Amino acid sequence: MTSADAVLAGLDRTRGWREDFYRDLHAHPELSGQESRTSAAAAARLTAWGFDVQRVGGGVVGVLANGPGNTVLSRADMDALPVTEMTELPYASTQTATDETGATTGVSHACGHDVHVTCLLGAAELLADQRQHWSGTFVALFQPAEETAAGARGMLDDGLARRIPRPDVAFAQHVLGLDAGTIGTQVGPVMSAGDSIRITVFGKGSHGSMPHLSVDPVVLAASIVLRLQTIVARETRPGEFAVVTVGSSVAGTKSNIIPDRAVLLLNVRTYDDATRRQVLEAIERIVRAECDGAGSPQPPTFEYYDQYPLTHNDSGVGDRVDSAFREHFGDQVVELGRVTASEDFSRIPDAFETPYFYWGVGGFAAGTSAPPNHSPFFAPLIQPTLDTGTEALVVAALAYLAKDPG
Numbered sequence: 001m002t003s004a005d006a007v008l009a010g011l012d013r014t015r016g017w018r019e020d021f022y023r024d025l026h027a028h029p030e031l032s033g034q035e036s037r038t039s040a041a042a043a044a045r046l047t048a049w050g051f052d053v054q055r056v057g058g059g060v061v062g063v064l065a066n067g068p069g070n071t072v073l074s075r076a077d078m079d080a081l082p083v084t085e086m087t088e089l090p091y092a093s094t095q096t097a098t099d100e101t102g103a104t105t106g107v108s109h110a111c112g113h114d115v116h117v118t119c120l121l122g123a124a125e126l127l128a129d130q131r132q133h134w135s136g137t138f139v140a141l142f143q144p145a146e147e148t149a150a151g152a153r154g155m156l157d158d159g160l161a162r163r164i165p166r167p168d169v170a171f172a173q174h175v176l177g178l179d180a181g182t183i184g185t186q187v188g189p190v191m192s193a194g195d196s197i198r199i200t201v202f203g204k205g206s207h208g209s210m211p212h213l214s215v216d217p218v219v220l221a222a223s224i225v226l227r228l229q230t231i232v233a234r235e236t237r238p239g240e241f242a243v244v245t246v247g248s249s250v251a252g253t254k255s256n257i258i259p260d261r262a263v264l265l266l267n268v269r270t271y272d273d274a275t276r277r278q279v280l281e282a283i284e285r286i287v288r289a290e291c292d293g294a295g296s297p298q299p300p301t302f303e304y305y306d307q308y309p310l311t312h313n314d315s316g317v318g319d320r321v322d323s324a325f326r327e328h329f330g331d332q333v334v335e336l337g338r339v340t341a342s343e344d345f346s347r348i349p350d351a352f353e354t355p356y357f358y359w360g361v362g363g364f365a366a367g368t369s370a371p372p373n374h375s376p377f378f379a380p381l382i383q384p385t386l387d388t389g390t391e392a393l394v395v396a397a398l399a400y401l402a403k404d405p406g
Contacts, residue, residue: 003402004328004395007130011122011387018122018386023091025114026379029080029107031097032145033058038078038117042142045121049128051140057158058144059151063165064128069136070400073167073354074123074393075345076116077146083110086376110378112175112363117142119173119361119389126394134401137165141348149194149306152347161351169317170349170356171396173389176339177370178362181384183325183392184336185359187318191311192241192269193276194342198303199224199264199287202296208256218251220294221262224287225249228266231282242279243269243340269340271310308342314355321357324399325392332388336360341373357396361389 021041030038039060046053051062059078084106085093093108109115124140141164145151178184201224203217225246236242244266251262266283270276287300325333336359349356363380364370371377 003133004324004398006133007126007394007398008391010126010129011390014122014125015387018118018390019382021121022114022118022382022386025117026109027091027093029093029095029109029114030078031082031099031107032079032148032150034097035078035144039142039144042078042117042121046124046140049125051124051128054163056160056163057151057155059155060142061160061164062124062140064124064138064140066131066137067135070168071137071139071165072397072400073139073141073170073349074120074397075141075143075170075172075348076120077113077143077151077345078117079113079145079147079151080107081110081147081374082106083108083374083376085110087379089379108376110375111147111373112378112380113146115175115361115363115380115385115389116173118386119393122386122390123393123397126390127397133403134398135403136401138397138401139164139167143345146344149308149344152344156347156351160348166352167349167354169400170354171321171393172343172345172356172358173361173392174343174358175363175380175385175389176360177364177372178334178360179366180362180364180381181388182332182334182362183329183359183388184334184362185318185322185325186336186338187313187315187322189271189310189338190313190336190358191343192271192338192340193310194306194308195268195276195280195304196306197266197268197283198305199266200261200301201264201287201291202261202298202300203259203294204297205260206258208258211258214258215295215297216258217260217262218258220290220296221249221251221264223294224264224290227286227290228283231279231286235282236275236278240275241271241338242275243267244279244283269342271338273310308344309346309350311343311346311358313357317355317357320399321359321396324395328391328395359392361385361392
């Protein structure tokens with residue numbers, strides 16, 4: 001029997017509380033930066049299991065020292081989304097909250113972070129209960145505000161790197177639209193870098209019946225939107241991944257008033273730093289040129305926000321963990337491929353100069369069309385999803401902490 005088998009022998013015993021905890025967490029989601037209930041629940045359980053618990057930058061970190069050996073950090077994100085749930089599950093969220101703009105919005109765990117929290121707590125309890133089968137230090141980190149790309153940076157700004165032992169390896173996982181019971185792995189780039197940009201272009205307002213007296217920012221914005229489509233189509237090398245999405249274009253309030261400005265919200269995704277720089281430079285070049293061509297009375301402004309780093313899985317760690325997964329899960333391990341969404345997890349291991357591995361957990365019935373993350377209908381199957389995610393964290397940790405060769 002391997003160390004992983006011995007530790008996971010308690011999986012059945014913990015299933016009841018994990019499922020109840022998940023339902024409660026799903027029904028009580030909290031927006032980014034507001035995760036007080038969730039963090040308190042995580043801290044209470046870690047404390048009860050003997051972890052040294054700290055509050056850091058809105059998050060919770062539990063450290064369980066268990067003799068000499070490697071230090072393994074596993075991270076779960078805690079925040080929910082401003083999305084009104086439409087699943088009709090008996091434990092569906094009916095919560096509302098005030099967002100950063102002051103508006104009231106529905107809130108739900110439409111990205112599965114409730115799964116992540118529950119699985120990491122499950123792994124933490126199993127490791128705490130079976131300390132005789134491993135040696136080293138296990139760090140359970142519960143991070144706020146992943147959805148706004150602020151949480152990892154906030155924990156680091158609050159001194160995370162000097163408040164916990166330096167990890168030798170770091171792990172994270174994400175529930176995705178894969179078949180429930182499967183684990184998806186990928187070495188190298190796995191989650192794209194992400195940049196959001198708020199662009200304001202300026203015109204000259206006028207009466208709708210007197211367009212000759214205006215510089216129309218609506219026409220200007222439309223020209224920019226069309227021209228931006230050529231960046232991926234004509235400026236990036238064929239086969240090189242890049243996405244440029246204009247998610248919002250807002251100008252004016254009435255049909256007979258030409259406004260004096262327009263605001264565009266852009267989202268960019270890339271897997272390569274050189275491509276990222278090329279795309280961002282092209283966006284600014286095109287916007288400035290279109291403004292000059294329209295006779296804009298002042299230069300455009302660019303505000304970058306919600307910026308995510310590239311998630312690039314270490315090959316050495318990836319091979320070791322993938323091998324452990326295949327030994328434990330067999331043909332349930334599948335190729336994840338590159339996921340075009342983005343994550344801020346890598347900021348934490350990067351701050352320690354620690355290699356890391358990030359994988360996917362399947363959460364939906366085989367043969368069904370799973371709703372995408374961030375959909376109001378996103379609701380993974382409770383089982384086998386929770387068991388699989390918990391097992392994966394234990395198996396990955398024991399690939400570095402196990403006492404026996406297995």
